Amino acid sequence: MNDAPIGMFDSGVGGLTVARAVLDQLPGEQVLYIGDTAHGPYGPRDIDEVRALALRVMDELVDSGVKLLVIACNTASAAVLHTARNRYTKGRGVPVIEVIHPAARAAAHVTHNGRVGLIATQGTVDSGVYEDALGVVPGISLTSQACPRFVELAEKGITTGPEVLDVAREYLEPIQAAEVDTLILGCTHYPLLVGPISYVMGQDVTLVTSSDETAKDVYRALAKRDLLRSPEAGAPVHQFRSTGDPAAFAGLARRFLGPEVSHVGRADAVTGQAGPGAPA
């Protein structure tokens, strides 16, 4: 048993879709989540920059005493997974879970015609990480499309309406033309726009997200190492921090994750100083 929190992070609010699934599957666990909103979006950045930013946030999480790290961001998973496993798992005994292989695994199970679509950030698409993950499965072809505006819209809290629908129609056209039967939402922000994406793709295309599969990996990793939180430890208390404006993050986080977000503090991953945070 280990009563320390699970550390999770993303460039912003997208990773909350993974945090939601973790809290649903592991209701006794505590989460410490950092949204790196001062540096998001990660998608258009150079991979080395994303790696440096992600390591700074993960250093803060590990220094805060988390028992397991979840990279709740595809772009950061593509950029930093190997380094993170060396630095935190080998170096400090903290297991690292990522979101790409769970989504790829789910898509490989779901597809019937072998034509799989991927929508993700530019960084994730350019990294080729989904081609690598699916390349081991015979008979699968991948059609990829970067959708950077989806992240901007989600970070502004715009998840429905005509603007989202127009952007979705434009981005998804090549994916539709490829006649995929499965679409990977390869960015943790995109499930926040699942209504318009599903409407444009139609009911015959199965949408795959990493949230539930990643949460299963978290459960497995904790159970295997005897790291689950003890039932006697009391009601879980979650912590949320952002590197940008905590009040703005708190508003969106309450909407996207739920009432578990009672207070958002300032992460010290940027300035090296902890700030006062936003009142609940």
Ligand code: DGL
């Ligand atoms: N949510 C992230 C991902 O899964 C990052 C989006 C971004 O910051 O561009 O890739």
